[in-house]
Amino acid sequence: SQQGEEDPQALSIQEGENATMNCSYKTSINNLQWYRQNSGRGLVHLILIRSNEREKHSGRLRVTLDTSKKSSSLLITASRAADTASYFCATGPGGGSNYKLTFGKGTLLTVNP
Amino acid sequence: DVKVTQSSRYLVKRTGEKVFLECVQDMDHENMFWYRQDPGLGLRLIYFSYDVKMKEKGDIPEGYSVSREKKERFSLILESASTNQTSMYLCASSLLFDGYTFGSGTRLTVV
Numbered sequence: 001s002q003q004g005e006e007d008p009q010a011l012s013i014q015e016g017e018n019a020t021m022n023c024s025y026k027t028s029i030n031n032l033q034w035y036r037q038n039s040g041r042g043l044v045h046l047i048l049i050r051s052n053e054r055e056k057h058s059g060r061l062r063v064t065l066d067t068s069k070k071s072s073s074l075l076i077t078a079s080r081a082a083d084t085a086s087y088f089c090a091t092g093p094g095g096g097s098n099y100k101l102t103f104g105k106g107t108l109l110t111v112n113p
Numbered sequence: 114d115v116k117v118t119q120s121s122r123y124l125v126k127r128t129g130e131k132v133f134l135e136c137v138q139d140m141d142h143e144n145m146f147w148y149r150q151d152p153g154l155g156l157r158l159i160y161f162s163y164d165v166k167m168k169e170k171g172d173i174p175e176g177y178s179v180s181r182e183k184k185e186r187f188s189l190i191l192e193s194a195s196t197n198q199t200s201m202y203l204c205a206s207s208l209l210f211d212g213y214t215f216g217s218g219t220r221l222t223v224v
Contacts, residue, residue, distance in 0.1 A: 002152045033213075034210055035213075035215075039220070040201075040220070041216035041217055041218060042117075042205075042216050042217045042218045043156075043202055043203065043205075043213070044215070045212035045213060045214065045215075048211070048212050087128070088155075088156070090213075100144075100146065100158060100161050100171070101213060102158070103148075103155055103156040104155060105154070105155035106155060
């Protein structure tokens with residue numbers, strides 16, 4: 001399995017601080033994605049970074065990808081209480097005609113007001 | 114706004130019942146997926162479909178089947194519900210090599 005693994009499992013910060021979450025994976029990928037899940041709800045797609053990209057930005061989000069280390073990081077800048085959620089990385093397989101993501105177990109981020 | 118709709122947010126069923134979980138998307142996506150989510154285990158893929166009437170087993174298909182008769186609808190069937198199938202079930206859809214759009218989830222309890 002090429003399951004991504006997030007680190008840390010839980011992170012607690014104060015509002016206004018930056019939050020960094022990491023993801024490691026095992027095999028070659030086509031792309032890596034980050035999702036957010038508010039408690040008891042479905043996942044929401046945040047950002048996708050392709051294997052030939054090194055960095056991508058979307059609003060307060062910054063994602064990096066290092067394919068040589070098989071790792072990615074998600075940075076949320078100037079965090080808000082509303083950012084409190086679980087964050088998952090997911091890897092899309094390299095090669096093949098079918099497409100399915102494999103998800104990690106997530107990082108629980110708590111942003112304290 | 115694009116949408117994936119799961120028919121029930123909460124469901125309680127008895128052991129041995131046949132259970133249908135319905136998922137409908139309005140985005141003309143080829144791919145549709147069923148995952149279950151359990152504490153400490155993350156999301157695990159049950160089945161997926163990349164075209165009408167096509168299906169492939171995911172990582173944990175035992176005890177489940179699926180149906181995709183129309184492009185927009187992907188149904189998950191628990192043939193004979195058991196207590197170990199108590200879980201949060203998440204449906205998603207996507208275009209090829211694109212991000213997933215998830216439904217809100219169905220929390221199923223089997224008693």
